Amino acid sequence: MRGHMGGGAGPFGPPPAKAKDFKGTLKRLLAYLKPRKYSLLAVFALAVFGSLFTILAPKIMGNATTKLFEGVMARLNGVENAVIDLAYVGRIAVVLMFLYAASSLFAFLQHYLMAGVTQRTVYDMRRDVNDKLSRLPLRYFDSRPHGETMSRISNDVDLIGSTLQQSLTQLITSWVTLVGVVVMMLTISPLLTLICLVTLPLGAFVTAKIARRSQGYFLEQQRSLGELNGHVEEMISGHKLIKAFGRERRAVSAFNGINDRLYDFGWRAQFVSGIIMPFMSFIGNLGYVLICVVGGIFVAGQRMAIGDVQAFIQYARQFNMPITQAANIVNLIQATVAAAERVFELLDEKEEEPDAEEAAVLEKPQGAVSFRHVRFGYTEDAPLIDDLNLDVRPGQTVAIVGPTGAGKTTLVNLLMRFYETDGG
Numbered sequence: 001m002r003g004h005m006g007g008g009a010g011p012f013g014p015p016p017a018k019a020k021d022f023k024g025t026l027k028r029l030l031a032y033l034k035p036r037k038y039s040l041l042a043v044f045a046l047a048v049f050g051s052l053f054t055i056l057a058p059k060i061m062g063n064a065t066t067k068l069f070e071g072v073m074a075r076l077n078g079v080e081n082a083v084i085d086l087a088y089v090g091r092i093a094v095v096l097m098f099l100y101a102a103s104s105l106f107a108f109l110q111h112y113l114m115a116g117v118t119q120r121t122v123y124d125m126r127r128d129v130n131d132k133l134s135r136l137p138l139r140y141f142d143s144r145p146h147g148e149t150m151s152r153i154s155n156d157v158d159l160i161g162s163t164l165q166q167s168l169t170q171l172i173t174s175w176v177t178l179v180g181v182v183v184m185m186l187t188i189s190p191l192l193t194l195i196c197l198v199t200l201p202l203g204a205f206v207t208a209k210i211a212r213r214s215q216g217y218f219l220e221q222q223r224s225l226g227e228l229n230g231h232v233e234e235m236i237s238g239h240k241l242i243k244a245f246g247r248e249r250r251a252v253s254a255f256n257g258i259n260d261r262l263y264d265f266g267w268r269a270q271f272v273s274g275i276i277m278p279f280m281s282f283i284g285n286l287g288y289v290l291i292c293v294v295g296g297i298f299v300a301g302q303r304m305a306i307g308d309v310q311a312f313i314q315y316a317r318q319f320n321m322p323i324t325q326a327a328n329i330v331n332l333i334q335a336t337v338a339a340a341e342r343v344f345e346l347l348d349e350k351e352e353e354p355d356a357e358e359a360a361v362l363e364k365p366q367g368a369v370s371f372r373h374v375r376f377g378y379t380e381d382a383p384l385i386d387d388l389n390l391d392v393r394p395g396q397t398v399a400i401v402g403p404t405g406a407g408k409t410t411l412v413n414l415l416m417r418f419y420e421t422d423g424g
Helices: 022-076 086-133 138-142 146-188 190-237 239-244 248-274 276-300 306-347 408-415
Strands: 369-376 385-392
Touching: 022 086, 022 146, 022 306, 086 146, 086 306, 146 190, 146 306, 190 239, 190 248, 190 276, 190 306, 239 248, 248 276, 276 306, 369 408, 385 408
Parallel strands: none
Antiparallel strands: 369 385
């Protein structure tokens, strides 16, 4: 009884695994997306336009604020016939409604198209894996825990699907938003933009420090998860044996020990990774305060319109979020490529050798069995059978007797050609 279901995306977060061949695996993964390249281009265009409409909104809203502020200040200063141009504000409100509605529509279409791309891609991948399993030799299944194979089919493929569905479009949106926000801030005030950018290295430093600490906890969490799933799979598949030999208490004790370790590492991983956002918010608020103070001074000195300050504050609020999202998505993409590599390793496994074209066909088998100088081992470094010669004549009954590990089952596996001989 062997097996575990570790690996892939755990219940607490993505594993920090990294692919051995990142570029090669990513290239093979993109090959699955190639048949849907036009749909992906449409998704990219929708993400860009949807983000641009959202980015333009604060600047336009700032114009309405400026117009209202000018009208109010004119009245307070006693200007004759001072009026608040509500018609202008109304037109801006209509434009904003259109922008937000268009952005929402683009987001809907983007997710709709991406859902189809993702499910068709995952469908193709699962189909290829299922076809591959039917062509794999018995050696593959006997040399690996069953849970590991199940994990590659379910957990790893599911992680690929969820990343394609959510993270890919979010990555595009994050970068477009980041670039657009920086451009809009520069058009309003280069000095305030510089103040906002000063907090960026500090935030990156804090995020890197915390992420490095949490990575070890996530790794131990995934190991404990795989060990726990393997223990559960063994206990369920061997339930009758556990009952027969009275091993219930030992099984429960082993489960509790592994479960306690999983809880400990899971709690640590989630706590450490969870403090990234509070720290980023604190650093972002420092820049936010500086922007408010300097912007207020500029408005008082009539160097900047109050609507521009309002728009800049909104952009400053939007500035840190895409960076944090992009950093998280990059880590998730690394884990996803690692999961894809595990799937491709299965697809690249050596398949069962087909019958030779010139193989003899036994039209009327007589039951004669002959082994001539047969060599075999389940692994290359541990030979089990060396130079075995055996003859069984038709009608003869032969008993194969020996202790556990002597090779009784191996002889039958070789006879049934579940394994290929290493020699003879």
